[in-house]
Amino acid sequence: MLTSWTADDVRAAERPLLASGVPLMERAAFALAVHVGRELRATRGRVGGARVTLLVGSGNNGGDTLHAGALLARRGAQVTALLTSDRTHAGGLDALRAAHGRVVPTLDDAAADDAAQDLARADVVLDGLLGIGGRGGVRGPGARLLARLRTLDADARPLVVAVDVPSGVGVDDGTRTGEVPDVDLTVTFGACKPALLLPPAADAAGRVEVVDLGLTLPPRPAVARLEATDVAALWPLPGRDAHKYVRGVLGVVAGSARYPGAAVLQAAGAVRAGVGMVRYLGSAGPQVLAAHPEVVVGEGRVQAWVVGSGVAPDDPEQRARVRDALSHALAHDEPAVVDAGALEILPDRVPPHVVLTPHAGELAALLVARGAHATRAEVEAAPLVHARRAHDLTGATVLLKGGTTVVVGPHGAAYAQADGPSWLATAGAGDVLGGVLGALLAGRSADAMADPTLPAALAAAAALVHGRAAHHANPGGPVSAGDVADALPAVVAGLLRA
Numbered sequence: 001m002l003t004s005w006t007a008d009d010v011r012a013a014e015r016p017l018l019a020s021g022v023p024l025m026e027r028a029a030f031a032l033a034v035h036v037g038r039e040l041r042a043t044r045g046r047v048g049g050a051r052v053t054l055l056v057g058s059g060n061n062g063g064d065t066l067h068a069g070a071l072l073a074r075r076g077a078q079v080t081a082l083l084t085s086d087r088t089h090a091g092g093l094d095a096l097r098a099a100h101g102r103v104v105p106t107l108d109d110a111a112a113d114d115a116a117q118d119l120a121r122a123d124v125v126l127d128g129l130l131g132i133g134g135r136g137g138v139r140g141p142g143a144r145l146l147a148r149l150r151t152l153d154a155d156a157r158p159l160v161v162a163v164d165v166p167s168g169v170g171v172d173d174g175t176r177t178g179e180v181p182d183v184d185l186t187v188t189f190g191a192c193k194p195a196l197l198l199p200p201a202a203d204a205a206g207r208v209e210v211v212d213l214g215l216t217l218p219p220r221p222a223v224a225r226l227e228a229t230d231v232a233a234l235w236p237l238p239g240r241d242a243h244k245y246v247r248g249v250l251g252v253v254a255g256s257a258r259y260p261g262a263a264v265l266q267a268a269g270a271v272r273a274g275v276g277m278v279r280y281l282g283s284a285g286p287q288v289l290a291a292h293p294e295v296v297v298g299e300g301r302v303q304a305w306v307v308g309s310g311v312a313p314d315d316p317e318q319r320a321r322v323r324d325a326l327s328h329a330l331a332h333d334e335p336a337v338v339d340a341g342a343l344e345i346l347p348d349r350v351p352p353h354v355v356l357t358p359h360a361g362e363l364a365a366l367l368v369a370r371g372a373h374a375t376r377a378e379v380e381a382a383p384l385v386h387a388r389r390a391h392d393l394t395g396a397t398v399l400l401k402g403g404t405t406v407v408v409g410p411h412g413a414a415y416a417q418a419d420g421p422s423w424l425a426t427a428g429a430g431d432v433l434g435g436v437l438g439a440l441l442a443g444r445s446a447d448a449m450a451d452p453t454l455p456a457a458l459a460a461a462a463a464l465v466h467g468r469a470a471h472h473a474n475p476g477g478p479v480s481a482g483d484v485a486d487a488l489p490a491v492v493a494g495l496l497r498a
């Protein structure tokens with residue numbers, strides 16, 4: 001599992017070490033210089049003679065950058081520091097000067113234009129404008145330099161390394177404001193930060209290297225990302241004496257005369273993910289049975305529900321079934337996945353074993369229906385913030401679908417899963433995901449009732465498996481939702497061996 005901590009968590013963890021005289025900045029700068037040196041050796045064979053340009057802000061992030069620049073200068077690099085403030089970390093500046101680095105104040109437009117030539121000639125640029133102390137987008141001279149860097153021709157573009165985080169990202173919430181450099185590598189100190197996992201900021205971060213500074217961090221990360229080796233511990237495994245009812249029965253209320261495919265695909269996701277049994281309720285029974293003879297059509301006992309996919313607004317009977325299923329789930333402590341059409345008929349408050357699976361537009365509509373202001377674009381610009389708002393307003397666990405899927409649950413539980421290829425953005429893929437998640441909740445129904453944060457972990461696991469199934473179905477190329485479902489058994493088997 002990848003784990004990240006907020007700026008405040010990191011500061012609090014640094015405090016006792018700094019108080020006892022541990023030279024954290026020197027350690028951070030040394031590790032940064034090692035990583036940059038490695039990149040330079042890989043791209044041009046050696047560090048000696050390499051042109052290194054430092055973008056230096058007013059805080060300690062700039063201090064790290066200047067110290068790393070000094071170390072690189074001592075290894076023979078030609079280092080230029082572009083200062084963007086009349087305040088600069090004094091120790092870092094002294095170190096760079098002592099190592100014969102060049103220091104260029106870059107405070108006005110003319111100076112920024114001259115500096116643009118430095119940027120174009122550089123082998124590597126270190127972004128040391130803002131770290132965990134940044135508030136809002138980069139302002140002033142730093143923003144001018146980032147604009148110059150962005151508009152360089154592709155063949156003049158140097159390697160760009162972010163110091164701690166790409167400047168201009170919301171460190172804790174993954175937003176971006178104003179100019180944010182698109183970096184190749186982020187060297188982050190003490191712990192990974194949420195912005196390096198969350199969309200849209202993480203898209204700017206490139207490869208992430210975490211430098212261990214020996215910090216003692218709080219037990220619960222701010223945002224996590226499950227990896228392949230985490231799935232086996234979450235997956236419901238059949239015991240020796242298992243039978244279908246023990247393994248979990250999933251009630252599927254999906255599809256309508258107009259959209260029978262949603263029901264077929266949702267059943268496919270659940271069946272292929274290894275649920276004990278699927279019970280289907282709705283008018284698409286013949287289509288579901290034709291595709292999946294193992295499904296049972298009609299009412300009966302279930303351990304979890306998935307409701308709403310492909311339920312047309314003009315299908316009062318199916319909407320009534322969705323309402324009944326939701327009431328049953330709430331009255332009998334059965335976990336439920338609430339998708340698409342069912343989001344509109346969600347009760348005001350629900351427990352966290354109800355998992356909502358909206359995309360950005362549906363999440364915006366859900367928030368608006370509860371009196372909050374949100375547009376689809378705002379949700380996409382700040383997925384964690386809006387998923388958290390939806391959790392706060394409804395009580396539900398929220399899985400917000402997107403290129404990176406964000407999951408939020410109670411007690412601050414949050415995950416950002418970036419497992420699928422862009423090809424996964426295809427009709428019906430969300431129905432398959434709902435089926436996979438329903439299968440997990442049915443298989444771990446009692447556990448999900450006992451541990452209110454488990455549904456969020458299961459939702460993240462479902463997103464991981466779903467994304468990997470898309471890769472597996474057709475590496476590097478297009479996939480249909482059905483292909484994704486078909487790939488599930490092999491992907492799950494592989495993950496259980498991991």
Ligand SMILES: NC(=O)C1=CN([C@@H]2O[C@H](COP(=O)(O)OP(=O)(O)OC[C@H]3O[C@@H](n4cnc5c(N)ncnc54)[C@H](O)[C@@H]3O)[C@@H](O)[C@H]2O)[C@@H](O)CC1
Nearest residue numbers: 024025058059060061130131132133134135137138139164
């Ligand atoms: N606390 C520590 O001991 C350590 C900190 N380290 C580094 O220190 C960084 C944090 O340092 P700081 O707290 O000084 O914060 P930053 O260096 O992130 O930036 C704070 C400075 O930038 C200015 N500023 C804030 N928002 C701005 C904006 N939007 N545009 C322009 N200027 C803005 C502030 O006035 C302040 O002077 C970390 O990210 C990391 O790089 C590392 O050296 C490891 C040890």
Ligand SMILES: [K+]
Nearest residue numbers: 127130163165
């Ligand atoms: K930075």
